[in-house]
Amino acid sequence: MEIKVLQKILEANEAIARENARLFKDKGVFVINIMSSPGAGKTSFILRTLEKLKNDFKVAVIEGDIASKVDAEKIREQGAPAVQINTGGACHLDANMIKNALNLLNLDDIDLLIIENVGNLVCPAEFNLGEDLKLMILSTPEGDDKPLKYPQMFTLCSVLVLNKIDLLNQTNFNVQKVRESATKLNANLQIFEVSCTTGQGINTWVTWLKNKFLVTR
Amino acid sequence: MHELGITENILSIALEQAQQRGAQRILKIRLKIGEMTAVVDECIRFYFEILSKDTMAAGAEIEVENVPIKVKCPKCGKTREASDYNFICPQCGVLSAEIVSGRELYVSSIEIE
Ligand SMILES: [Zn+2]
Numbered sequence: 001m002e003i004k005v006l007q008k009i010l011e012a013n014e015a016i017a018r019e020n021a022r023l024f025k026d027k028g029v030f031v032i033n034i035m036s037s038p039g040a041g042k043t044s045f046i047l048r049t050l051e052k053l054k055n056d057f058k059v060a061v062i063e064g065d066i067a068s069k070v071d072a073e074k075i076r077e078q079g080a081p082a083v084q085i086n087t088g089g090a091c092h093l094d095a096n097m098i099k100n101a102l103n104l105l106n107l108d109d110i111d112l113l114i115i116e117n118v119g120n121l122v123c124p125a126e127f128n129l130g131e132d133l134k135l136m137i138l139s140t141p142e143g144d145d146k147p148l149k150y151p152q153m154f155t156l157c158s159v160l161v162l163n164k165i166d167l168l169n170q171t172n173f174n175v176q177k178v179r180e181s182a183t184k185l186n187a188n189l190q191i192f193e194v195s196c197t198t199g200q201g202i203n204t205w206v207t208w209l210k211n212k213f214l215v216t217r
Numbered sequence: 218m219h220e221l222g223i224t225e226n227i228l229s230i231a232l233e234q235a236q237q238r239g240a241q242r243i244l245k246i247r248l249k250i251g252e253m254t255a256v257v258d259e260c261i262r263f264y265f266e267i268l269s270k271d272t273m274a275a276g277a278e279i280e281v282e283n284v285p286i287k288v289k290c291p292k293c294g295k296t297r298e299a300s301d302y303n304f305i306c307p308q309c310g311v312l313s314a315e316i317v318s319g320r321e322l323y324v325s326s327i328e329i330e
Contacts, residue, residue, distance in 0.1 A: 001238075001328065001329055001330065002326050002327070002328050003234055003235075003238060003326055003327050003328075003329060004325070004326050005230065005231075005234055005323075005324045005325060005326050005327055006323060006324075006325055006326075007230050007234075007323065007324050008322060008323060009223055009226045009227055009230065009248075009322040009323060009324060010223070010226060010322055011226075011230075012226060012229075013226075090222070091219055092219055092222070094222070122219065122255050123219035123222075125254075125255075126219055126223070126254060126256075126322065127219075127222075148302065150255075151253065151302050152253045152254065152255060152320075155253070155316060183312075184302075184303075184304060184305060184312065185302060185304060186314075187312045187314050188314065
């Protein structure tokens with residue numbers, strides 16, 4: 001006997017993500033989900049962003065990337081609460097992990113929550129967390145063919161950060177080519193060129209983020 | 218690698234449905250998987266075999282319908298396949314921001330006895 005099911009495979013995750021989103025909205029917390037390959041510079045990017053925002057906004061960080069366990073300490077040194085999630089070796093964060101991590105944060109005292117996802121550009125794409133903004137970081141040494149390798153990620157993100165732009169001369173990364181291929185997948189993609197080493201482009205990104213925060217909340 | 222999490226969800230959806238109908242065994246599970254999801258059918262079958270071992274879904278066949286990527290042109294309104302990730306309408310030269318299909322991740326039906 002055949003039974004029609006027609007159920008989303010990840011509906012359980014979607015339901016929790018919606019719950020998270022509702023809670024964030026109630027508490028006026030703006031949430032960014034940061035995704036990249038390992039070593040693209042997620043933590044340095046978060047630290048640079050914190051540096052610029054910490055006087056005006058209350059920022060907290062959820063660290064999902066196992067590889068950067070030490071970095072939760074660096075974030076606390078910046079005066080921001082940081083929660084480390086134990087993903088148990090999973091290749092992505094899911095909405096339930098975020099829900100559990102929220103027990104360790106006081107949302108009434110947070111304006112902006114930054115989630116550092118696991119270093120991987122395939123798996124996190126399917127798992128909504130309840131975030132307002134999906135951001136991906138691509139670093140120049142990784143090569144400029146990423147949009148073609150991870151199209152789903154490019155269509156789902158609203159911000160693309162091109163990091164390590166100071167190393168451009170040492171790579172054959174073509175910024176124009178990436179901008180073109182990324183925009184062909186997602187016309188609304190906001191692209192920022194930054195260097196977390198020199199600080200180049202960070203102000204432009206942070207100014208954009210502040211505006212986004214103010215119109216959303 | 219996200220196939221493990223996805224397969225766990227497939228199994229629990231199938232088991233729940235089958236239990237509701239008082240089934241003895243699940244013979245087949247039909248899935249709808251969009252091309253954009255980058256989910257590998259073989260990985261699902263591999264994890265399914267391990268995960269379903271001591272359940273009524275053990276030995277069930279996994280049938281996958283792969284759904285191609287389709288986009289809709291905002292200008293002429295035409296929907297066309299874009300499995301090459303070329304989202305620009307060949308007639309209007311406009312980018313099709315609307316992805317009509319290719320993101321599916323569904324259990325469409327199960328066969329039980
Ligand atoms: Zn057209």
